[in-house]
Amino acid sequence: MKLMFVIVSTDDANVVQKALIKEHFQATKISSTGGFLMKGNTTFLIGANDDKVERIIEIIGNHSRQRKKVIPNSIISEFGLLSSNPVEVTVGGATIFVLNVEAFHKL
Numbered sequence: 001m002k003l004m005f006v007i008v009s010t011d012d013a014n015v016v017q018k019a020l021i022k023e024h025f026q027a028t029k030i031s032s033t034g035g036f037l038m039k040g041n042t043t044f045l046i047g048a049n050d051d052k053v054e055r056i057i058e059i060i061g062n063h064s065r066q067r068k069k070v071i072p073n074s075i076i077s078e079f080g081l082l083s084s085n086p087v088e089v090t091v092g093g094a095t096i097f098v099l100n101v102e103a104f105h106k107l
């Protein structure tokens with residue numbers, strides 16, 4: 001058995017959670033904060049049989065892969081709004097740790 005720590009953007013957390021539930025994978029969702037950006041992200045704790053790990057990674061990748069997004073970027077001067085140029089930013093992505101589980105009890 002494995003314990004997976006999966007850190008995703010909070011923007012992707014709900015779709016990842018729904019996709020895991022749809023395939024009957026149990027997960028615990030924890031609100032977390034990235035140590036570098038100090039921005040909120042979401043960590044899933046997932047206990048799973050060894051043969052399910054690849055499928056779980058696939059599901060997470062399908063719903064949180066890094067991608068480009070175009071967002072409005074307004075330039076504001078002392079005279080007010082000057083222009084609104086869309087800029088491309090990278091969003092999403094997942095960091096996944098897979099650990100061996102020595103024992104698992106449900107009491």
Ligand code: 2BA
Pocket residue numbers: 007033034035036037038039041093094095
């Ligand atoms: P990622 O590498 O995709 O990491 C996203 C989040 O995943 C991290 O948020 C952190 O919460 C978690 N994470 C990543 N690697 C980890 C590890 N080895 N152990 C535990 N948790 C881990 P942040 O720490 O806020 O980092 C956000 C993004 O900033 C990172 O994206 C990376 O692109 C960049 N970054 C992080 N540390 C950096 C550093 N020392 N120098 C330059 N860029 C850094």
